[in-house]
Amino acid sequence: MQNGKFITLEGIDGAGKSTHLAWLEDYLCSKGVKVVVTREPGGTAVGEQLRALLLDQRHTMHAETEALLMFAARREHLDKIILPAIQRGDWVVSDRFSDASFAYQGCGRGVAWEKLVLLEQWVQEDFYPDLTVYIDVPVMLGRERVNSVKAADRFESETDAFFDRVRTGYLERVRQFPQRMQILDGSLPLDEVRAALAGVMEHFWLNQALHEK
Ligand SMILES: Nc1ncnc2c1ncn2[C@@H]1O[C@H](COP(=O)(O)OP(=O)(O)OP(=O)(O)O)[C@@H](O)[C@H]1O
């Protein structure tokens, strides 16, 4: 059976990931693809418990503890959801994946990049998303959007300086993986971001079709 694909959406809080993920699911369904929508941290029973721990405002934890818990949740996510779905031939779309660990725990919290590379290799071996869409927004804009919809969690209550570092981390990953990662300007009006995403998806879809011929 033909393998499925793995697509991830990345960006700081309020970038528009959830909004565009819903569109992406419809887009892929319209192509006749079976889609599994999931998120990180989370996506499994154990992962969702780890997510609750990680987002809980009452907890403080060492930056490396946070990184280890993120990768622990990811290990479970790969084992229970992502890899089985891809092996069935389904497409998996995840709201965040390991690029977020480099951005948040690496640049945001200061965990050594090399340690994250080691964790990534340990947990994923040579497995990477087939496509990652990074939605880039200025920190203030992301914050305004999130503040208008819900109360802040342990990450969302971080400073602007923290989110500036996170954004730098994402941009560094885009620089390292220019083929896999596509950057969208999330500060544009919603329909323009969607049109740009549609362009990225059409390109990706055509490329897949060409490779499978
Ligand atoms: N390009 C845009 N223009 C205007 N509003 C937008 C745009 N993108 C998203 N929004 C709005 O901003 C809010 C946050 O968007 P969304 O929940 O999709 O972000 P997110 O990246 O999933 O955030 P989080 O990381 O907190 O889950 C929503 O109310 C959404 O409608």
Ligand SMILES: [Mg+2]
């Ligand atoms: Mg969201």
